[in-house]
Amino acid sequence: xxxxxxxxxxxxxxxxxxxxxxxxxxxxxxxxxxxxxxxxxxxxxxxxxxxxxxxxxxxxxxxxxxxxxxxxxxxxxxxxxxxxxxxxxxxxxxxxxxxxxxxxxxxxxxxxxxxxxxxxxxxxxxxxxxxxxxxxxxxxxxxxxxxxxxxxxxxxxxxxxxxxxxxxxxxxxxxxxxxxxxxxxxxxxxxxxxxxxxxxxxxxxxxxxxxxxxxxxxxxxxxxxxxxxxxxxxxxxxxxxxxxxxxxxxxxxxxxxxxxxxxxxxxxxxxx
Numbered sequence: 001x002x003x004x005x006x007x008x009x010x011x012x013x014x015x016x017x018x019x020x021x022x023x024x025x026x027x028x029x030x031x032x033x034x035x036x037x038x039x040x041x042x043x044x045x046x047x048x049x050x051x052x053x054x055x056x057x058x059x060x061x062x063x064x065x066x067x068x069x070x071x072x073x074x075x076x077x078x079x080x081x082x083x084x085x086x087x088x089x090x091x092x093x094x095x096x097x098x099x100x101x102x103x104x105x106x107x108x109x110x111x112x113x114x115x116x117x118x119x120x121x122x123x124x125x126x127x128x129x130x131x132x133x134x135x136x137x138x139x140x141x142x143x144x145x146x147x148x149x150x151x152x153x154x155x156x157x158x159x160x161x162x163x164x165x166x167x168x169x170x171x172x173x174x175x176x177x178x179x180x181x182x183x184x185x186x187x188x189x190x191x192x193x194x195x196x197x198x199x200x201x202x203x204x205x206x207x208x209x210x211x212x213x214x215x216x217x218x219x220x221x222x223x224x225x226x227x228x229x230x231x232x233x234x235x236x237x238x239x240x241x242x243x244x245x246x247x248x249x250x251x252x253x254x255x256x257x258x259x260x261x262x263x264x265x266x267x268x269x270x271x272x
């Protein structure tokens with residue numbers, strides 16, 4: 001049979017175990033919750049997605065905060081699944097364009113430099129269990145990001161980059177100079193051909209001194225083609241023949257009365 005002291009000690013041990021379990025569960029839950037930034041280094045006017053990992057299957061609601069303290073002044077919005085309009089904006093929302101998702105994640109559209117800070121989420125599983133997680137976000141300008149990346153480069157890396165880029169730049173200059181020389185030489189070679197083809201120059205034949213010219217007197221006087229046409233025509237035109245004398249009317253009858261004996265004298269008698 002147990003004594004009252006034994007029962008008392010058993011009750012105290014059970015209470016202590018329950019207290020330790022109650023203290024351990026929020027710490028374990030907080031350690032299991034994790035926020036992933038996409039992208040890790042957001043730029044200005046770029047969308048930032050904060051994905052919450054390790055969320056339990058069922059929960060009552062979750063709240064996002066912007067700041068080191070989680071209170072009403074730093075609350076961005078509260079998301080209650082199951083409602084027609086589950087998202088309710090808080091005091092810290094301002095002009096920000098933020099959308100919540102049923103899995104506890106959030107999307108910040110067109111992030112600006114003023115959106116940098118500590119983002120933390122509190123997920124209420126039940127009245128006695130709330131899971132929390134936080135992350136640091138820095139939205140940088142593009143020029144600032146480039147300068148920061150250049151500042152974080154180690155000295156050895158800078159020396160290696162300079163050693164590699166130096167010979168490459170020198171080789172590029174040499175190749176450019178060679179190409180320029182080849183192009184200029186080709187243009188000079190084509191210039192005389194183009195000049196000859198477009199505008200040929202005719203040069204007079206050389207005077208060798210072997211040509212012999214002979215001067216001969218003209219048989220006829222030179223006559224101007226316009227002024228002395230009448231003189232030339234009168235000089236070269238032949239004289240007209242004298243007019244033919246009319247024959248007497250009885251000329252044919254005289255021939256019959258006085259025939260010419262010559263044709264008959266040429267007849268020679270032949271022997272029969």
